[in-house]
Amino acid sequence: MSTVSAPLSTLDEKIAEAAALIRSKLQAHSGDACVTSSFQAEDVVVLHLVRQIAPEIPVLFLDTGYHFRETYEYRDRIAAEWRLNLKNILPVKTVAEQEAEFGILNRTAPDRCCALRKVGPLFAALEPYALWFTGLRRQQAKTRANLQAAESFTLPTGKDLLKLSPLADWHTRDVWQYAERHAIPLLSLYDRGYSSIGCEPCTSLPLSSDDPRSGRWGGNKVECGIHIQPAAGSHAEGH
Numbered sequence: 001m002s003t004v005s006a007p008l009s010t011l012d013e014k015i016a017e018a019a020a021l022i023r024s025k026l027q028a029h030s031g032d033a034c035v036t037s038s039f040q041a042e043d044v045v046v047l048h049l050v051r052q053i054a055p056e057i058p059v060l061f062l063d064t065g066y067h068f069r070e071t072y073e074y075r076d077r078i079a080a081e082w083r084l085n086l087k088n089i090l091p092v093k094t095v096a097e098q099e100a101e102f103g104i105l106n107r108t109a110p111d112r113c114c115a116l117r118k119v120g121p122l123f124a125a126l127e128p129y130a131l132w133f134t135g136l137r138r139q140q141a142k143t144r145a146n147l148q149a150a151e152s153f154t155l156p157t158g159k160d161l162l163k164l165s166p167l168a169d170w171h172t173r174d175v176w177q178y179a180e181r182h183a184i185p186l187l188s189l190y191d192r193g194y195s196s197i198g199c200e201p202c203t204s205l206p207l208s209s210d211d212p213r214s215g216r217w218g219g220n221k222v223e224c225g226i227h228i229q230p231a232a233g234s235h236a237e238g239h
Contacts, residue, residue, distance in 0.1 A: 035047050064095075
């Protein structure tokens with residue numbers, strides 16, 4: 001007899017499963033947990049779910065200096081209205097310092113720009129934690145097709161975390177229905193047609209309606225590197 005469980009079919013079932021996962025892991029790691037948030041729709045939804053159990057959980061936002069004005073305004077609005085324990089994670093160099101030293105890397109070497117302004121700073125910021133909540137979903141990109149709701153993640157220093165993605169099997173419609181059900185306002189850039197929102201210089205309207213992340217980095221890549229397991233002994237720039 002097959003032991004493969006049937007896919008969850010209703011939003012209520014998905015919410016219940018996500019909440020159960022969050023609750024069980026927070027019971028084991030209540031003081032050593034954080035949520036990373038870009039303040040995109042799924043990140044705000046998972047944050048809403050987690051905060052029902054741990055309202056004071058640290059919320060890590062990567063302030064690259066390149067975000068849309070609308071993203072900063074929305075972050076500040078949600079942080080104030082929800083009284084978030086917000087921690088803005090900054091790169092070692094300001095935008096002006098980086099561009100003076102290296103030029104505009106988001107045009108010439110986007111992988112290095114991501115390493116300096118996102119990957120390195122976040123990996124350093126994650127060091128104190130044992131549990132890391134994300135809003136990742138399998139439907140977001142082919143690179144996330146094998147995403148598990150709970151996975152071990154090792155930082156470049158060798159520190160091990162438990163990385164949790166409670167929305168792993170959620171579809172876009174589930175995210176939006178949850179937000180509507182709970183009267184959660186979403187980032188206004190969605191109203192302009194954006195489907196995946198990162199730094200402004202590297203985000204455009206989607207190039208393909210079938211690929212929500214096709215508007216990232218001009219379609220040349222789909223991941224910044226944060227959610228790719230570092231190779232053993234590797235060193236991420238920026239910390």
